[in-house]
Amino acid sequence: MELRAASTLVAALLGAATALAQIPAGGVVTTGEAPSRPCGVTAACTSDVRASMQRCGTITAPDGSEWELPAPIADGPAAVDIYNDCTGQGDNPNYLDEVETVVIDPDGVEITGYIFADNYYELWVNGTFIARDSLGMTPFNSTIVRFKANYPMTYAFKAVDWDTHPGLGMEYDSYRVGDGGFIARFSDGTVTGSHWKVETFYIAPLGDPSCVKVDNGRDSTACRWEKTPSGNRVPCGLSDPQTCKALLFEIPDDWTTPVFDASSWADATLYTADQVTGTPGYVRHAELFEPARFIWTRNLVLDNLVLARYTVEAPPP
Ligand SMILES: [Ca+2]
Ligand SMILES: [Ca+2]
Numbered sequence: 001m002e003l004r005a006a007s008t009l010v011a012a013l014l015g016a017a018t019a020l021a022q023i024p025a026g027g028v029v030t031t032g033e034a035p036s037r038p039c040g041v042t043a044a045c046t047s048d049v050r051a052s053m054q055r056c057g058t059i060t061a062p063d064g065s066e067w068e069l070p071a072p073i074a075d076g077p078a079a080v081d082i083y084n085d086c087t088g089q090g091d092n093p094n095y096l097d098e099v100e101t102v103v104i105d106p107d108g109v110e111i112t113g114y115i116f117a118d119n120y121y122e123l124w125v126n127g128t129f130i131a132r133d134s135l136g137m138t139p140f141n142s143t144i145v146r147f148k149a150n151y152p153m154t155y156a157f158k159a160v161d162w163d164t165h166p167g168l169g170m171e172y173d174s175y176r177v178g179d180g181g182f183i184a185r186f187s188d189g190t191v192t193g194s195h196w197k198v199e200t201f202y203i204a205p206l207g208d209p210s211c212v213k214v215d216n217g218r219d220s221t222a223c224r225w226e227k228t229p230s231g232n233r234v235p236c237g238l239s240d241p242q243t244c245k246a247l248l249f250e251i252p253d254d255w256t257t258p259v260f261d262a263s264s265w266a267d268a269t270l271y272t273a274d275q276v277t278g279t280p281g282y283v284r285h286a287e288l289f290e291p292a293r294f295i296w297t298r299n300l301v302l303d304n305l306v307l308a309r310y311t312v313e314a315p316p317p
């Protein structure tokens, strides 16, 4: 009997270990939608473009932990818009005059950056906050930033595929699944590309979060979603979206600093402009971004909060 009890205990422990092993280390699973509130830019658009107010939510996990969704948002100044047809008039002819320089090192090199994100970004250089996107959800704007820093320069982007149902990773009344992607070019020749490191911290919607594996960073490509005529769908969302789950990971405190080790993150995946956006914020100013490439993790659809890093060691020749 004792032997049998012991073997039952061993089996139970193995079962528990297997269950734990099914979700990547540090992952927390939540179910359903968080109550949401307006956040960031909440003024109605001045033009009649199709726009969605930015909304944020706080969700409580079964272990009591609280999570800001779709991401914790930095409380810093917004970037100057190159194109904004919501709180701006579309093309902003004065963006070069309006952009201010964030001085990290007074004797540093002045760098100008051009950034477009689906839907939102925040940027740090060498751990100093540079700017956040002026519009979190839609419509899609494009922005300029400027800073002065010494090499090596570590770029740290927080990029968010914003949703309107926090916790579900879904958007609009149709509960469809949106996608992400962002692109940046800097005046010293630094561009987004596959040499950047990326990691995902909010993966949703998921039916069974054990579809997320760790293989050179967290990989959600085995998680199911389908393209349908009414937008991207996931199996858990077809009958009752509130049964869908999110897999969340805590953002490391020091992730924006040069000393942070991102070697376990994946190399960025490249996407074409067509895969990410056909909106005027990018298309009307595409030449500003050449030859940068749109990047994200391996899953443009289900990975909603993506951190991206790259260090430029010395001025490009
Ligand atoms: Ca935006
Ligand atoms: Ca999106």
Ligand SMILES: [Ca+2]
Residues within 6 Å of the ligand: 161, 169, 177, 178, 179, 180, 204, 300, 301, 302, 303, 304
């Ligand atoms: Ca998404």
